[in-house]
Amino acid sequence: MSRIKARFESLKAEGRGALIPYLQAYDPDLETSLALLKGMPAAGADLIEIGVPFSDPSADGPTIQAAALRGLKAGATLAGVLAMVRAFRQNDSDTPIILMGYVNPIDSYGPARFCVDAAEAGVDGLIIVDLPKEESDLLSADAQKNGLDIIQLVAPNTPDERLPYLLNTASGFIYYVSITGITGTRTASHDELAAALPRLRAASSLPVAIGFGIRTAEQAARAASVGDAAVVASALIATLASTLENGKASSATVPAVLDQLADIARAVRGT
Amino acid sequence: MSSEVSPRLNSLRNGPDQRGRFGTFGGQFVAETLMPLVQDLANAYQAAKADPGFRQELDYYFRDYVGRPSPLWHAKRLSKELGGAKIYLKREELNHTGSHKLNNVMGQILLARRMGKTRIVAETGAGQHGVATATVCALFGLKCTIYMGAVDVERQKPNVFRMHLLGAEVHPVTAGSGTLKDAMNEAMRDWVANVHDTYFLVGTVAGPHPYPEMVRDFQSIIGIETREQILTVENRLPDVLVAAIGGGSNAMGLFHPFLDDESVKMIGVEAAGHGLDSGLTAASISRGRSGVLHGNRTYLLQDEFGQIAEAHSISAGLDYPGIGPEHSWLNDIGRVEYVGVTDKEALDAFQLLTRTEGIIPALECAHGLAQVMKIAPSMTPDQIIVLNLSGRGDKDIFTVADHLGVSL
Missing domain, CATH: 3.40.50.1100 (Rossmann fold)
Structure with a gap:
């Protein structure tokens, strides 16, 4: 059984939703982002999304754009991100890792070789923002062959009649982009979320993660109970950015982000 | 399109294919939030293309407004x-x-009106496309937002002023290198955040299908x-x-x-x-x-x-x-x-x-x-x-x- 499937099944048995924090690889440097990655499970991460820095993140808001630029400046490459995952896997063989990014670095690496190397490094799933289902044959066969889930995104404006096409072959979980917009901007209202979920439940039995615009512990707890998981990204990165001194990590960086994550995790777990 | 040159079966003029591709190039590499929009646009464009009334309207504006x-x-x-x-x-x-920019802009603004869109966003480099877009928005009374790299805003001041005169909002983009590609990113971010009323008026033969085909046809x-x-x-x-x-x-x-x-x-x-x-x-x-x-x-x-x-x-x-x-x-x-x-x-x-x-x-x-x-x-x-x-x-x-x- 895949790590993603196993994790959602065990959480279901516990009767709670998952918390999925996001970090941008190499932000603001390799050492700091690796320390964050390694510290996240103990701070309450159930799954982890790692952003792969790209020069032109056209679906991201200012917070993640800045993080991507810091990551690139620190020398991030796709191979370097895979090495981070390999290092993480030395001490953690259970927490699912999902890479989130854009097509071109993968295209440049070579999609087939990438799927082999990513699976070997311990990656479980891929979210490729600018690779809609219509274009997913770029790597869907290689991903499947190597046991990587391509996480399907669904948006509020996705028509009902499109859902079967998107979800019939989906695996892992569904990523519900809860607003029409870029990352780290608006937050979906309770009513908007409540209206969206039945549509997804009717179309698929996969777990639903809710992302975009989830900033607070309360919002995360609500999303993780309405859906099956909450993704928190820009809020953590904003905290990271606030601890930087002249663009460099400070002694406060890792603790500040992990403390915030722990606060959110407590809310999600109701403890 | 009215043309004396009709496509042949083995023509080089038949592209793109059903997936919006020219050989291995083209396609629709956009976020899921934008997929319904580009698909609607492709359908609306095909319907307009098949409607002689649309071509007549475009010909009228080409002759009496574009010159x-x-x-x-x-x-x-x-x-x-x-x-x-x-x-x-x-x-x-x-x-x-x-410039030639108005040919494309005139075609797309008529399409945007057919689609009932009330707000236009566009990217611009030199400012020619931005000026052309602001011009037709003035002509038809539509809200117009132009994204332009901060570096370009600096080196193309006359065009920035023209856009302001025409009633457009010009947003200097400082992200990245502050030029056309960054303006394009920012226009896409605006579009994805305003899907309900906004038409993205792309200025060149690039972007997701159907833009390369549509802009080519108008030009x-x-x-x-x-x-x-x-x-x-x-x-x-x-x-x-x-x-x-x-x-x-x-x-x-x-x-x-x-x-x-x-x-x-x-x-x-x-x-x-x-x-x-x-x-x-x-x-x-x-x-x-x-x-x-x-x-x-x-x-x-x-x-x-x-x-x-x-x-x-x-x-x-x-x-x-x-x-x-x-x-x-x-x-x-x-x-x-x-x-x-x-x-x-x-x-x-x-x-x-x-x-x-x-x-x-x-x-x-x-x-x-x-x-x-x-x-x-x-x-x-x-x-x-x-x-x-x-x-x-x-x-x-x-x-x-x-x-x-x-x-x-």
């Missing part, structure tokens, strides 16, 4: 100066707003007229077509109606900047490789890890690290030749045309002219070159003065 047809001018003094081929200029700079009026005009005055087709390329819309517009005419050679001129191997270039085909950006697969300037490189050109309109996907395909099948022209060569050409024909060209098409200067002397007087004079150069006089050491 079409544009003349095909026999540049006698320029031809004599260079010695060799007979040179014609397709005078797109005489269109309202001073093809350039080649359709050129074909008729040259047959009228010369009773034969030209030997060579030349056009400058940033994203490549003026070139596609000129080339497309001639693609099946095997005797007609075509040259697309990319901005080589400081030189093709200088590292400061915008020549995506000559120095790029296949990749995915802004919704399509095409040739891109990028590093070995797939990060997009910053383009360089003296001309803000050519300063883009990609190129329309149909050009990438035409390059790979060998139908069109793509060459590079440097900043310096373009500046020389700019001055030559001004002195010999009394026409101040945009720096964009000065690149095309520089290529004409290279090939015309070795051709014979009975051979014909058509250069697409895609824009006028008033906007560039500050840049040119600066490079000539003159302070205005």
